[in-house]
Amino acid sequence: MRPFRIHVPASSANIGPGFDSLGLALGLYLTLDVATAETREVVQCSPHLPEMPTGEDHYIFQIADQTAARWHKELPPCKVTLQSDIPLARGLGSSASAIVAGIELANQLCKLSLSPEDKLTFGNEIEGHPDNIAPSIFGGLMITTIAAGSVDWIQMPGVDADVVVFIPDQDLKTAAARKVLPTTYSRELATAGSSVSNVFVASLLSGNYPMAGKMMENDLFHEPYRSDLIPNYNEIRRHAKENGAYGTVISGAGPTMISLFPQGEADAIVPQLQRTFPAYDIKRVAVDSKGVNTTWG
Ligand SMILES: Nc1ncnc2c1ncn2[C@@H]1O[C@H](COP(=O)(O)OP(=O)(O)OP(=O)(O)O)[C@@H](O)[C@H]1O
Numbered sequence: 001m002r003p004f005r006i007h008v009p010a011s012s013a014n015i016g017p018g019f020d021s022l023g024l025a026l027g028l029y030l031t032l033d034v035a036t037a038e039t040r041e042v043v044q045c046s047p048h049l050p051e052m053p054t055g056e057d058h059y060i061f062q063i064a065d066q067t068a069a070r071w072h073k074e075l076p077p078c079k080v081t082l083q084s085d086i087p088l089a090r091g092l093g094s095s096a097s098a099i100v101a102g103i104e105l106a107n108q109l110c111k112l113s114l115s116p117e118d119k120l121t122f123g124n125e126i127e128g129h130p131d132n133i134a135p136s137i138f139g140g141l142m143i144t145t146i147a148a149g150s151v152d153w154i155q156m157p158g159v160d161a162d163v164v165v166f167i168p169d170q171d172l173k174t175a176a177a178r179k180v181l182p183t184t185y186s187r188e189l190a191t192a193g194s195s196v197s198n199v200f201v202a203s204l205l206s207g208n209y210p211m212a213g214k215m216m217e218n219d220l221f222h223e224p225y226r227s228d229l230i231p232n233y234n235e236i237r238r239h240a241k242e243n244g245a246y247g248t249v250i251s252g253a254g255p256t257m258i259s260l261f262p263q264g265e266a267d268a269i270v271p272q273l274q275r276t277f278p279a280y281d282i283k284r285v286a287v288d289s290k291g292v293n294t295t296w297g
């Protein structure tokens, strides 16, 4: 087998009112270098990948095994060297990137010829919602739903804005951040919340970013319940707005926050934001437009 490399982008889900539906692929990557070996082995070379099982039990191998089994194949042994720019449990889709990596690993090793739709459907079954899985597979801005009985999606190439992330030095597991959400919403709230989401997506499509920013900051489905879990939630939103941001929201389930700024303006503003919030890693990140990508050595 020729060695190969799998590149999977990070993602930011929800983007405010698009709870469990919207996700943007980001130019931070989980990278797997895969080579022939007698037994399974994982070598991790990144501070973002802390203590984890390095053999049979590694999460990515578990997903690859499930994928192979689903298509009636067995995963052959291999050595995987992992590198990652994606901090774990920060709201940047690390779990989805690991799931997509496992699916793609099985796809290549077992020659499954999976389509992007196959990967999305299976990845969504594992993660339970498609808003991180879809951008990690396709790239760009993904608008998804599972409400019509399948995973249906529309892809936009990206956003005409600069994306800035505020990554705190603490984690928040998605499961914990989902526990604080209501199990049901009234018709009044669901109507209002989905109307905000409708206007948000329409604003992005029509290029009305001031309106998009206003809608971003008016989510009714998750942000009001999670804001107390997010350090400096109000301060970051206010400060970003004072410095020209269209809008700032929780990235995924948090605790990272993400802002959209007018295109070309973020690089000048980031140093000032970093001085105000020194405990954070604040940076402009590109939007990834390719999604999961395999290259052969
Ligand atoms: N590269 C990886 N290898 C193995 N396990 C991983 C990897 N990346 C993520 N995980 C698992 O996923 C968990 C984090 O998933 P979680 O859904 O809580 O956060 P997230 O995906 O980073 O954030 P969000 O879903 O809000 O964007 C980690 O604690 C770890 O168990």
Ligand SMILES: N[C@@H](CCO)C(=O)O
Binding pocket: 013, 014, 019, 020, 021, 129, 131, 132, 174, 177, 178, 222, 252, 253
């Ligand atoms: N839509 C998900 C994204 C994080 O996995 C949530 O907000 O819980």
